[in-house]
Amino acid sequence: MSEETKKTEEQVDAPKVEKTEATAPVEVKAEVTPVVEAKKVEEVAKEVEAPVAVEETKVEVVKATPEEFLANFNWHKYEEGIDLIDEDNIKAFEAALDGTLGLVNEREVIEGLVVRKTDREAIIDINSKSEGVISLNEFRYNPNLKVGDIVEVLVDKREDSTGQLVLSHKKARVIKAWDRVNAAHETGEVVNGFVKCRTRGGMIVDVFGIEAFLPGSQIDVKPIRDYDQYVEKTMEFKVVKVNHEFKNVVVSHKALIEADIEIQKKEIIGKLEKGQVLEGVVKNITSYGVFVDLGGVDGLVHITDLSWSRINHPSEVVELDQTLNVVILDFDDEKTRIQLGLKQLNAHPWEALDANIAVGDTVKGKVVVIADYGAFIEVAQGVEGLIHVSEMSWSTHLRSAQDFVSVGDEVEAQVLTLDREDRKMSLGIKQLHPDPWTNIGEKYPVGSTHEGTVRNYTNFGVFVELEEGIDGLVYISDLSWTKKIKHPSDFVSVGDKLEVQVLELDIEGRKLNLGHKHTTDNPWDAHEDTYTIDSVHTGTVKDKSDKGLIVTLENGVEAFVPSRFITKEDGTKLAKGDTTEFKVLEFNKEFRRVVASHTSIFKEQEEKNVKTVQQKNTDSAEKTTFGDLNDDLLALKKKMEKKNK
Numbered sequence: 001m002s003e004e005t006k007k008t009e010e011q012v013d014a015p016k017v018e019k020t021e022a023t024a025p026v027e028v029k030a031e032v033t034p035v036v037e038a039k040k041v042e043e044v045a046k047e048v049e050a051p052v053a054v055e056e057t058k059v060e061v062v063k064a065t066p067e068e069f070l071a072n073f074n075w076h077k078y079e080e081g082i083d084l085i086d087e088d089n090i091k092a093f094e095a096a097l098d099g100t101l102g103l104v105n106e107r108e109v110i111e112g113l114v115v116r117k118t119d120r121e122a123i124i125d126i127n128s129k130s131e132g133v134i135s136l137n138e139f140r141y142n143p144n145l146k147v148g149d150i151v152e153v154l155v156d157k158r159e160d161s162t163g164q165l166v167l168s169h170k171k172a173r174v175i176k177a178w179d180r181v182n183a184a185h186e187t188g189e190v191v192n193g194f195v196k197c198r199t200r201g202g203m204i205v206d207v208f209g210i211e212a213f214l215p216g217s218q219i220d221v222k223p224i225r226d227y228d229q230y231v232e233k234t235m236e237f238k239v240v241k242v243n244h245e246f247k248n249v250v251v252s253h254k255a256l257i258e259a260d261i262e263i264q265k266k267e268i269i270g271k272l273e274k275g276q277v278l279e280g281v282v283k284n285i286t287s288y289g290v291f292v293d294l295g296g297v298d299g300l301v302h303i304t305d306l307s308w309s310r311i312n313h314p315s316e317v318v319e320l321d322q323t324l325n326v327v328i329l330d331f332d333d334e335k336t337r338i339q340l341g342l343k344q345l346n347a348h349p350w351e352a353l354d355a356n357i358a359v360g361d362t363v364k365g366k367v368v369v370i371a372d373y374g375a376f377i378e379v380a381q382g383v384e385g386l387i388h389v390s391e392m393s394w395s396t397h398l399r400s401a402q403d404f405v406s407v408g409d410e411v412e413a414q415v416l417t418l419d420r421e422d423r424k425m426s427l428g429i430k431q432l433h434p435d436p437w438t439n440i441g442e443k444y445p446v447g448s449t450h451e452g453t454v455r456n457y458t459n460f461g462v463f464v465e466l467e468e469g470i471d472g473l474v475y476i477s478d479l480s481w482t483k484k485i486k487h488p489s490d491f492v493s494v495g496d497k498l499e500v501q502v503l504e505l506d507i508e509g510r511k512l513n514l515g516h517k518h519t520t521d522n523p524w525d526a527h528e529d530t531y532t533i534d535s536v537h538t539g540t541v542k543d544k545s546d547k548g549l550i551v552t553l554e555n556g557v558e559a560f561v562p563s564r565f566i567t568k569e570d571g572t573k574l575a576k577g578d579t580t581e582f583k584v585l586e587f588n589k590e591f592r593r594v595v596a597s598h599t600s601i602f603k604e605q606e607e608k609n610v611k612t613v614q615q616k617n618t619d620s621a622e623k624t625t626f627g628d629l630n631d632d633l634l635a636l637k638k639k640m641e642k643k644n645k
Contacts (some may be wrong), residue, residue, distance in 0.1 A: 001059050005124050008265050013283075016257060019505070020106055025263065029141075046070055057148055059542070061224055063268070065067060067469060068526065074597065078527060090586055091180075095331065097113075103184070104579070104624065105155065106157060106158055107154065107155065107156075108154070108155050109152055109153070109154050109155075109172045109175055109176060110126055110152070110153060110155065110168065111126075111150050111151070111152055111153075112124035112125060112126040112132070112150070112152075112153045113125045113126075113148070113150060114145065114146065114148060114149045114151060115147065115148075116147060117145070117146065117147055119136075120136055120640045121133050121134065121135055121136060122134050122135075122136060122145065124137065124151065124153055124167055124169075126153065126155070126165075126167070128158070128165060129165075130163070130164065130165045131165065132165040132166065132167030133164075133167070134153065134168065134169050136481075138168070138169040138170040139151075139169065140194060140196075140206070141192075141193070141194030141206045141234065142194075142234075142587070143234070149200035150170040151167065152173065152176060153167040153169050153170055153172050154167065154168045154169075154171040154172040154175065155167060156168050156171070157350075158449055169589050170209060172287075173208055173209030174209045174210070176208065176209075176210035177207070177209045177210045180208045181207065181210060181212075181239060181242060181249055182242060184238075184239045185239040185240075185241075185242045188238065190236050190237070190367075191207055191208070191236070191237055191238075191239065191251075192205040192207075192234055192235070192236060192237075193205040193206060193212065193234070193235060193236075193237045193251060194206040194232075194233075194234050195214070195230050195231055195232060195233050195234075195235060196211070196231075197231060198227045198228065198230075199213075201215060201216055202214050202215040202216045202218070202219075202227075203216075203219070203227060203230060203231075205237065205251055206233075206350060206535075207239075207249065207251060209247055211249075212237075212239075212249035212250065212251045213248065213249070213250050213251070213413070213459050214237070214250075214251050214252070214253065215250070215252075217254070218240070218250075218251070218252035218253060218254045218255070219254060220253065221254055221257050221258060221261070221580050222255060222283050222284075222293065223283070234258055235253055236253065237251035237252060237253055238251065238253075238255045238256055240252045240255060240571075241335055241381060243599075251416065254431070255437075256574045260472065262296075262298040265296035265297055268294060268296060268297050269297060270286060272297075272328060272331060272338065273328065274328055274329065274330060274331075275327060275328065276327070276328045277325055277326070277328075277345070278294050278325070278327075278328065279294075279323065279324070279325055279326075280292035280293055280294045280295075280299070280323070280324065280325075280340075281293045281321060281322070281323050281418055282318050282319065282320055282321060282322045282324065283298060283320075284320075285314050285315055285318065285320060286314070287303075287313065287314075288302065288303055288350065289301055289302040289303050289305075289306075290303075290306065290314045291320055291341055292324075292326055294326075294338075298338070298339060299326065299328070299338035299339065299340040300337075300338070300339060301314075301340045301341060301342050302339070303340075305329070305340070305341040305342060305343055305344065306342050306343060307342070307343050307382075308338065308343050308348065308349050308381065308382030309368075309381055309382050310347070310368045310369060310376075310378070311377065311386070318342075324342065325345060326340040326341065326342055326345075327340065327341045327342075327344050327345055328340060328341075328420065329341045329344070335496050336378060348423075349380055349381050349382030349383045350381070350382070350383055350423045353380055353383050353420070354380075357415065357418065358415065358418065358493070359415050359416065359417065359418055360414065360415060361414070361415050362412055362413070362414055362415075362432065363379045363385075363410060363412070363413060363414075363415060363427070363432060364379070364410065364411070364412050364413075365377035365378050365380075365384075365410070365413065365427075366378050366386065366408065366409070366410055367377040367406065367407050367408060367409045367410075367411060368384065368401065368407065369399065369407070370401050370402055370405065370406070370407055372389075372400055372401065373388060373389055373393075373400045373401070374386050374387050374388040374389050374392075374401050375387050375392075375404075375405050377411060377413060377427055379425070379427075383423075383425070384425070385413070385415070385425035385426060385427040386425070386426050387401075387405075387411075387426075387427045387428060388414055388426070388428075389401045389404075389428060391416065391426075391427070391428035391429060391430055391431070392404045392405070392428075392429050392430060392432070393430050393468065393469055394435055394437065394468070394469030394470075395465070395468070395469045395470070395471050404429070411429065412429070412432060413427035413428060413429050413432070414427065414428050414431040414432055415427060415430075416431070418475060428616040430469070433469075434468050435469075436468070436469040437469070437470070437507065437510055440505070440507060441505065441507060443477055444466065444470070444502050444505065444512070445502065446502050446503065446504065446505055447501065447502060448501070448502050448520055449499065449500070449501045449502075450466055450500060450501075450502070451497055451498070451499050451500075452464035452466045452472070452497070452498055452514075453465050453495065453496070453497060454493065454494050454495060454496045454497075454498055454499055455471065455494065455499075457488040457489060457492070457494070458475075458488070459487065459488075460475060460476055461473050461474050461475040461476050461478075461488060462474045462476075462479070462488045462491075462492060462498070462515055462594075464498055464500055466500075468510075470512065471512065472500065472511075472512030472513065472514035472541050473511075473512065473513060473514060474498070474500060474515060474516050475489055475515075477518060477523060478503070478514070478516060478517055478518070479491050479492075479516050480517050481517045481520070481522055481523055481524065481592065482523060482555075482556045482557055482558060482592070483558065484558055485531065486548070489516055493520075495539075498516060499516065499519045500515060500516050501514065501515050501516075501518040501519050502514060503515045503518065523555060523557075524589045524592055525589075526555075527555065527557055527594075528587065528589050530554075530555070531553070531557065531584050531587050531594055532584065532587070532589065533584055533585070533586070534583060534584065535583070535584045536581050536582065536583050536584075536601065537553050537581065537582055537584065537596075538554070538580070538581055538582075539551040539552055539553040539554075539559065539577065539579070539580070539581075539582050539596070540552050540577070540578070540579045541574055541576050541577060541578045541579075542558065542576070543576065544575070545564070546563070547563060548560055548561050548562045548563045548565075548566065549561040549566055549574060551582060551596060552592070553582070553596075558594070559584070559594035559595065559596040560593070560594065560595050560596070561574075561581065561595075561596050561597060561598060562595070562597070563580065564597045564599070565585075565596075565597035565598055565600060566598060567598075567599045568580075568598070568599075568602075569602040574598060580598055581596050581598065581601055581603075582596035582597065582601075583596060583597050583598070583600045583601050584596050585597050585600070
């Protein structure tokens with residue numbers, strides 16, 4: 001038994017010793033000695049309980065001072081649980097084990113051999129006393145893992161609670177990953193990566209255990225429409241960007257393909273010539289044209305070079321992945337921009353146009369484009385003619401071409417002009433119908449009355465259509481005999497039927513002057529006798545302005561009341577909607593003008609009342625004599641006498 005154990009035994013047995021003078025030092029030691037952990041006390045107790053021949057003699061207590069105890073205390077055993085081992089002994093032990101058993105350090109990355117593989121796990125031998133087990137999930141990037149492969153593993157624990165060796169392939173890859181990624185980026189080395197999943201704008205790829213980003217544009221040289229086809233596949237990549245600050249890695253598969261076709265591309269570019277016909281595959285379709293792959297070199301077929309006919313979108317002519325022949329139209333000096341053509345492989349439609357077509361002939365065609373000024377008609381594939389809006393109707397009142405035709409309509413037209421050299425053709429529709437102005441003098445003589453349709457109006461009048469191609473203008477002053485119209489829309493609406501009379505006819509200028517009020521008698525002939533000067537009439541205030549009132553009198557006649565004549569008898573002024581009497585101050589038949597007054601009515605009555613009072617006062621003054629007074633006194637006397645009786 002060691003000296004330290006003996007001391008500890010003495011401490012344990014100390015309470016059993018009789019209290020003598022010799023025990024005093026032991027009590028001091030108990031106060032100074034550090035508290036021993038329960039586990040260590042148990043270990044000591046076990047040692048004490050070991051079969052030892054104990055003499056039944058009185059135990060002598062070793063006298064020691066606290067300083068001596070602290071100086072001789074085994075602190076290493078207290079902290080580590082074991083005695084301090086000499087360094088030379090450790091080295092001798094390691095030398096004895098060298099060559100007999102593989103020793104590994106924890107957190108060390110080493111190579112291991114796959115000795116067995118199950119459905120879920122791989123058994124790895126690292127030449128240690130036991131083998132490690134790694135889940136196959138850590139080898140998802142390498143689905144071809146087999147027995148005999150050498151893999152990198154991290155010794156996570158040499159022994160767990162069950163004595164099993166714990167290894168990790170994933171952690172080992174992460175530790176070594178950044179060194180490999182940096183080396184691959186610097187050297188341009190081709191690396192293998194496992195496509196884990198798709199993300200916004202591209203794919204997530206496992207490269208050496210690091211999640212790298214594969215942009216969608218870097219998957220292939222041609223646009224990829226289905227990313228899912230690459231998920232959970234192992235592909236070759238090139239590291240194109242490494243960001244150490246944000247721990248980002250960008251890889252590219254396209255770079256490898258471009259490197260493969262670069263030589264082929266140079267050969268193709270070197271042989272390009274204008275007018276050369278090549279076979280290509282439709283790579284991409286846009287709104288402005290089609291990109292064609294010529295075998296490593298891309299060219300653009302503009303939408304105008306796809307077909308001699310008008311098309312709204314290139315998809316009407318070609319499809320993705322379609323193989324077709326194209327002709328080289330132009331390219332830049334470096335031959336990086338190549339302009340291709342498809343329609344140029346066929347003869348121009350104007351060259352195939354029927355030679356018998358001449359001016360005056362009637363042709364059929366389809367409306368392909370409509371503009372404000374007219375419509376384009378395709379009379380043959382790639383051959384178009386313009387029908388100007390003025391050639392769509394005999395009417396001089398021009399309208400939009402959309403009022404006559406729509407896109408897709410099949411129409412007949414007459415050839416007005418034909419220029420085969422400039423490839424231009426003008427057509428007309430109205431020429432297929434008789435000109436209504438030919439016999440207009442017989443059909444619409446001056447003074448005749450007709451019913452027309454309001455087609456449009458302006459600030460100065462209304463356009464009335466008597467029939468297709470014949471429009472006439474009704475000036476705003478010719479709409480009504482009595483009403484004062486500020487704008488034609490206050491009187492009629494577009495589409496209304498309106499009875500008109502032909503006032504003037506200009507055959508050469510193709511103009512008709514019409515009137516609506518002339519279809520009725522002029523009421524001002526009768527109004528002249530009704531609205532005489534100083535005559536009084538009942539009216540209603542229609543409108544009010546700063547200058548005065550517009551009043552509607554009987555028979556719909558409108559009169560003007562100046563502001564100075566709108567005051568009522570009580571001092572207030574007339575308002576819109578008030579109905580009262582008005583006195584005619586002025587009547588003009590020629591200009592259809594009536595001026596009236598409301599104030600003049602009671603002013604005149606006041607003057608009459610004043611004259612009456614003045615006349616009465618004058619008469620009273622003449623009758624007031626002495627005899628008259630005497631008669632009054634006698635009458636008063638008789639009245640008082642009656643009361644006294």
